[in-house]
Amino acid sequence: SFKGGRQSPYFVLILNTVVVVLISLAAAIYIGHFQKRIIKNHARAIVLAGLLILLLTATKLVAFLFKYSCGATGSTVTLAIVLSLAYNQRFTIGMSIFFCILGTFAAVPVNEGQLTGINLFLTMCAGAVTCSFSLKEIRTRMKLLKVSAAAATVVFISALALNFLVEGSAPADVLRNAGYHAGATFLMGLLIQSLLPLIEKGFRISTSMTLLDYSDANQPLLKRLAMEAPGTFSHSLLIGSIA
Structure with a gap:
């Protein structure tokens, strides 16, 4: 979010709205360039838009109710896994990065010491890229668990390293926050495994x-x-x- 000493809340809201609209337009252009069938298939477009809105809403609710930013990481991993099942890796990574930008805006307000800004963005990207490259096809019931565990490990290391860069961070708080992000990542993998039939029907795959x-x-x-x-x-x- 934009911060300024004399900026009114309405001015900040307008600036954030403009940025979000521009990012959304860029994502729409990206979809039209690399996945034209989504534009032609209205059902897929509605499902994808609904998924993005649902995950952004979940991110905002976790930040607003519990003051944690780990919801953004969990939502990003969820999107990356779902898109990996329905589309190719390039499209998955591209859409995940767009979501990471929007998720960084949505994950406020949070408690002091939580990952925010560029640190949160990099942590989200680490989880999304890991899922995108690790999950090509689900051939066994353990595949999603392995991918979720790998993504959780990468997210934990990334969050740990980025948290230590923040001056004045206590080691216990750093470990706890990194654990929240890793735990959210792994739990989302378990949730997707249980909802896999619904995902297949929604995207018709x-x-x-x-x-x-x-x-x-x-x-x-x-x-x-x-x-x-x-x-x-x-x-x-x-x-x-x-x-």
Whole structure:
């Protein structure tokens, strides 16, 4: 946020609004350049916009209610994982960086000693980039846990190093704040694993975990296939085993 000795709250609000609008326009241009299908597919556009608004709202609520900035890191990791499942790495990293900028504005006010400004931005970017490069495809149920653990480790180290750069920071406070950011990162990974079916339906994508469902012969559709179309039934089981 912009700070000045004689600036009124309304003037600061106007400045912040202008910056947010410009960042949003840049993100829209980026989407139109690298993912034109989002513009053509209104359902995907609505889901993506809803996800961004939801995560920014969560970031603001955590900062407003609890005075912690770790909500911004957790929201960024959530976005990076979801976009990694639905789109390519370049688009995921680009959109995550745009979100990091907006999240830095949203993560106020917070308690003294919390990561803010450029330090928070770098911590968010560290988690987002780790998830983007680590998560190409989910082939096992442990994949998301491993990615979340790796991202949490990177976030912890980044937050720890950046917190120590702040003069007057007590070691105990530095460790605690870094732990909050790492914990939020890991918890978001666990949450996404439980919400994976909803994410697949929302973005209309199929991961390898979806294909594993085809190997479950107890599904009503597969039972019906076994009776009416044995060949298709065998093919479905084969696809599930390949996944």
